Amino acid sequence: MERIWLREYPEGVPTEIDLNEFASLKDILEKSCRRFADLPAYSNMGVTLRYRDIDRISRDFGAYLQGRGLGKGERVAIMMPNVLQYPIAVFGALRAGLTVVNVNPLYTPRELEHQLKDSGAAAIVIVENFAHTLQEVLDRTPVKTIVTTQLGDLFPFPKRPLVNVVVKYLKKMVPAWHIPGAVPFRRALAMGAEQTLQEVSLTHDDLAFLQYTGGTTGVSKGAMLTHGNLVANLQQASAWLSPVSRLAEETVITALPLYHIFSLTANCLTFMKVGGHNILITNPRDMPGFVKELAKVRFTVITGVNTLFNGLLHAPGFERLDFSALKISLGGGMAVQRAVAENWKRVTGMLLIEAYGLTETSPAACINPLTLQEYNGSIGLPIPSTELSVRDDEGRELGIGVDQVGELCLRGPQVMHGYWNRPEETAKVMTADGYLRTGDVGYVDERGYVRIVDRKKDMILVSGFNVYPNEIEDVVALHPGVLEAAAVGVPDERSGEAVKVVVVAKDPALTAEALIEHCRQHLTGYKVPRRVEFRAELPKSNVGKILRRLLRDG
CATH class of the missing domain: 3.40.50.12780 (ANL, N-terminal domain)
Incomplete structure (x- = not known):
């Protein structure tokens, strides 16, 4: 054209x-850290890391990962919200020659297990608010190195312990978890500071991120971004x-x-x-x-x-x-x-x-x-x-x-x-x-x-996040009271689109509330259906394919 x-x-x-x-990306990061050393790079809750801080701390974290035996190209999952540890973990992994696998911290155990197994992640860095989810599936994944962090870990004293205590004990935002061998983020940094970050030669062809996205098969796939x-x-x-x-x-x-x-x-x-x-x-x-x-x-x-x-x-x-x-x-x-x-x-x-x-x-x-x-x-x-x-x-x-x-x-x-x-x-x-x-x-x-x-x-777009009908339908079908189901997107003032499921029930006593609660156990919040409609049958083509278009239009 x-x-x-x-x-x-x-x-x-x-x-x-x-x-x-x-x-x-490593080349860009290291040049930016030198060029803009004294400028603020990332701030969170009133705490700022300058480019020279990013350079030093990400170097330490990269050295720690290498010290754990992680070699070029191995995958490191990072599961955290927007906190200062995120750029440190990402840049540290990239500087060590590793591939980053971004993980939504709100994933259910089912979703997390799939992504860790599919990517072959050897390590994970996770905010401890979500460590209980990891604990459920860890034995069924290839992950061997676990680094846990608290929200305030890169804040200075006394803000650091204050924030962490409030989050854990007053707001009770950290469900109980126990993962033997997990290393606290600050200890990992201290260990890395005593090690040398080995130089890794990277080219445009080397894999930087496995960025997961939904698929028409209902299985989340890792887009290989070099x-x-x-x-x-x-x-x-x-x-x-x-x-x-x-x-x-x-x-x-x-x-x-x-x-x-x-x-x-x-x-x-x-x-x-x-x-x-x-x-x-x-x-x-x-x-x-x-x-x-x-x-x-x-x-x-x-x-x-x-x-x-x-x-x-x-x-x-x-x-x-x-x-x-x-x-x-x-x-x-x-x-x-x-x-x-x-x-x-x-x-x-x-x-x-x-x-x-x-x-x-x-x-x-x-x-x-x-x-x-x-x-x-x-x-x-x-x-x-x-x-x-x-x-x-x-x-x-x-x-x-x-x-x-x-x-x-x-x-x-x-x-x-x-x-x-x-x-x-x-x-x-x-x-x-x-x-x-x-x-x-x-x-x-x-x-x-x-x-x-x-x-x-047939993708549904909920607040900018891709939701694929087959994944929703697979989860709904797990409910013993469901005969068959179809998921479609419907207009929603708040999120642009929301998920609606149309269900043919096997159990006449099945309710919308019970089905939504079932979905909450297996799906991240934005994927959970907002509406459930029961029908006697679903519209299908002459070869038996469910016609989602008719469900949306109807």
Whole structure:
């Protein structure tokens, strides 16, 4: 497809990136730590680590991991919310030549066991609030090295013990757990400080992250994101930022969880590269507390999903904050709604810019110009070094225009190298000429802006998180009172979409409440159905396939 979108690029944004400027994420991190040594890098609950601190502490943690016998390419799972230990653990693992496996801390034992076994993780770093979940499944996983941390472990004395005592004993947020051989995070750092971090040579082809995403089979798959993929996306993102962003001057609010690919790349990594300051929000659902944190800093950038921005707009006191320094408001993970974008601009004075990406694209693929003045309803322009092709069901490329609707396909250096140990699944999404089938249906307008009209996949998008119907259906079917079930997405004011299950009951006494409680035992909160509908039968095709479309429409 002709790259007509290049004509719409803001002045100063290159059409291609220099992929060879950095050899790896490790290279970017170490250069940033030297260049911005005295600047603040990450802050949480009023405590700040500067780039020189990140350099020293991540070095110690990397040395500890190597000292445990972990070799290049082995997988380290990291299971924690937005706390200071997260960048330390990630950067330490990367500097040691290891592969990071991000894990949602709210996973149920079933979900955690699958991810640890599938990835072959040899180690895990986990906030002890969730250690009881690990305890349940540990014996059935390959994990041998366990590092546990408390929320306040990188805070100075006396704040550190105070926060940890309050969390554990007063708020009772740490269920009882017992894992023999688990090493406390601070002890691991002390041990690492006495060891040498062995230099590991990394190239663009080395695996940096196994980033798990749902699948049409209901099985979560690990997208293989290499150092080259992430270097490319950081180069693309920083190029796109250049018209409005200044090196070493930005303060970004990081409220989305860092284990999510959007926050990982757009916040944690991109602003590390440009010497920015990440303000880590541990619990953004506490809107009053979130607003209090925002009042303490003159932030220049904020990223999030539509529901987060909408929640802030309705939070008491938000409209009274100082937005004079705000340059960039970036929404991704789900569609930005016109009403939210326009209300955001009315309150903050800045337009809420929509971006688009997937786990499989590291994630950025299309972003609206950051100089945009009005909401336009598009997902933006393909970013530098990114090719986009709109294709019909037979794989033929379509043209430009609203009448040329097809599946959006992407090619570029940020596209994953495939799914971990799943060549068949990889083959389903990659074309012969190297394009990723996104599963999203849309078109490119006459100016080059990309517009999505539908999702080809049955994926449900809950507050920016992918939920795949087959996984929900598998869990629902485990209930002895269920004959068969189908899961679909339905509109929801708070989360954009919510999960609805339509059930044919085997037990006539089965209730919606009992089924939802069953799901809570096996699924992370955002995957749990919000609605249950009972029917005598499910609509099916002539070959017996459940027609989810009819359930959504009905």
